[in-house]
C-alpha cells in the first residue's frame with residue numbers, strides 16, 4: 001500500500017489517503033472507475049445524471065459499496081439553471097444518503113438548496129465553482145470545502161477566463177474552508193505545486209478518462225493517449241456556456257457554426273446533444289462524431305491502464321517533485337552562487 005504523502009483537512013473530510021478527487025463525469029462517472037480510485041486511496045464521485053432512471057442509479061451506488069468494501073465514496077450533484085434539469089436532485093441526495101453515501105460534490109448553480117438536506121443527513125459538501133466570488137457565497141451558505149476550477153477545466157469551466165493557479169492563489173488567501181483546485185492538472189508535479197500554493201487537494205477529470213474501468217470505447221481512450229496538451233478547444237463561449245472539449249470533427253463543426261453566427265443551443269441541432277456522444281462516441285467509438293468533454297490535462301495520459309495505477313503514478317510523481325524541490329532548496333544553486 002502506497003504511503004501517505006499529504007495529511008490535511010481534505011484527507012480528513014473525505015476519509016482518504018491521497019487528496020486526489022475524481023470529479024463528476026457525465027455519462028462516465030460510474031461505480032467501476034469511482035471504486036477503483038477509492039480503492040487506491042483517493043475519492044471519486046458517481047454522477048447520477050448519467051443514469052436513465054433512479055433505480056439504476058441506486059443499483060450503481062450499491063455496486064460501488066460492494067467494490068469498495070465500505071470505504072467512503074461520493075456523489076456529484078450538477079445543478080443547472082436550465083428548467084426541468086434538476087427535477088431529480090432531491091431524489092439523488094435522498095437515495096445517496098439512504099445508501100450510506102456521505103460525501104458530495106456540487107457544481108452548476110449555488111448550493112443553497114442542497115447544503116441543508118446534505119448536512120441534515122450527516123453528509124459533507126464540497127462546492128465546485130469557477131470564481132472566488134461564487135466560492136465565498138458557498139462558504140457563507142455553509143459548505144465544508146470549495147473546489148476552484150480554472151478555464152483549463154475539461155467540461156464546463158463557466159464564463160470565467162482565469163486559469164487554475166490564479167483562481168487557487170486568490171482563493172487560499174480569502175477563504176477559511178479548505179480549498180481544492182482543478183483544471184489542467186494531469187501530473188504529480190502539478191499536484192505538488194497545488195499543495196505549495198496552499199490548496200489541500202486537487203480535483204481531476206480528463207487525466208482519468210483513459211482509465212481501464214471507464215466505460216467508454218477503447219478507440220476514444222486511444223485518441224486521448226495520442227493527443228498532446230493542445231488536444232482540446234473551448235466551444236460555445238459565444239452563448240455564454242463555455243465548454244472545453246476534445247478538438248475533434250464535431251467540435252470544429254460547432255466552431256464553424258458559431259463563427260457563422262449561431263447563438264442559440266437549438267442552432268446546433270443534435271451536434272451538441274449528450275445522447276449523440278453517448279451512442280456514437282462512447283458506445284461505438286466513432287471518435288469524431290460527438291462532443292467529448294476534455295481539457296489539456298488529457299495530454300498527460302500516455303497509456304490505458306487501471307485508475308489505481310494512475311493514482312499511484314500521480315502520488316509517486318508528486319513525491320519526487322517535492323524531494324527535488326527540497327534538495328534544491330537545501331543545497332541548490334543559491335548556495336553555490338553564494339559560495
Ligand SMILES: Cc1cc2nc3c(=O)[nH]c(=O)nc-3n(C[C@H](O)[C@H](O)[C@H](O)COP(=O)(O)O)c2cc1C
Nearest residue numbers: 023024025026107154155183184204205206293295
Ligand atoms: C468527460 C467529463 C465529464 C464531466 N462531467 C461533469 C459533470 O457532469 N459534472 C461536474 O461537476 N463536472 C464534470 N466534469 C468536470 C470534472 O468533474 C472536473 O472538475 C474536471 O475534469 C477537472 O478538470 P480537468 O479535466 O482539467 O482535470 C467533467 C469532466 C470531464 C472530462
